[in-house]
Amino acid sequence: MGLRRAISCSLLIAVVLLTTSLPLSLGQMCCSPCNVVDNFAGPPAVQAGKPFTVVSFLTVWCYLLPRIRVDLVDATSYQILSSATFLVQYSTSGVYVISIANNATARFAPGSWSLEVRAYAIDAASGFPVGQWLQMFQILVLPYPPQGTTQAIDTPTPASVSISFISTQPTLPLTRQQIATGTHRTGTLPTGPWFK
Secondary structure (H helix, E strand, O other), rough: HHHHHHHHHHHHHHHHHHHHHOOOHHHHHHHEEEEEEEEEEEEEEEOOOOOOEEEEEEEEEOOOOOEEEEEEEEOOOOEEEEEEEEEOOOOOOOEEEEEEEEEOOOOOOOEEEEEEEEEEEEEEEOOOEEEEEEEEEEEEEEOOOOOOOOOOOOOOOOOOOOOOOOOOOOOOOOOOHHHHHHHHOOOOOOOOOOOO
């Protein structure tokens, strides 16, 4: 009986020591102490290589004093394009309404681009995340400079083309027979009022 009691006490002490030495308590591991909801606004399209802004409108319910971090992430490469942090002032209600802007530069490859907004509530005392929210969206990257903006120059197609020849040598007038039979082959043009 004494051995059983000693083992039970030893196990209880081990569990208490183990749970207090963990960075998160058991309550924090099974249930999130903070809830984060994010609505965001950003442009539907941006020009390649140009800056743009995505604004997150966060509502955070938290019983801890959180620090809020919002990352704008390339969903393909998982590269963080922009990160913004905000330390909230204590609220007795535990509800925090915040807007945070993330400024980034568009990639140079045109086409559809998948991005993520990741919002975190971080315990200001321990530095560990205690709530998060993730939303993926797409943005259209337009080529820069914009293509297809060249202006075509309209040149009217003439219905008839007139060519004028100036003769420096005197030519002989053609006879009617030469004009009718087409036997005139001297290389000179006929003269007359219709050739000017």
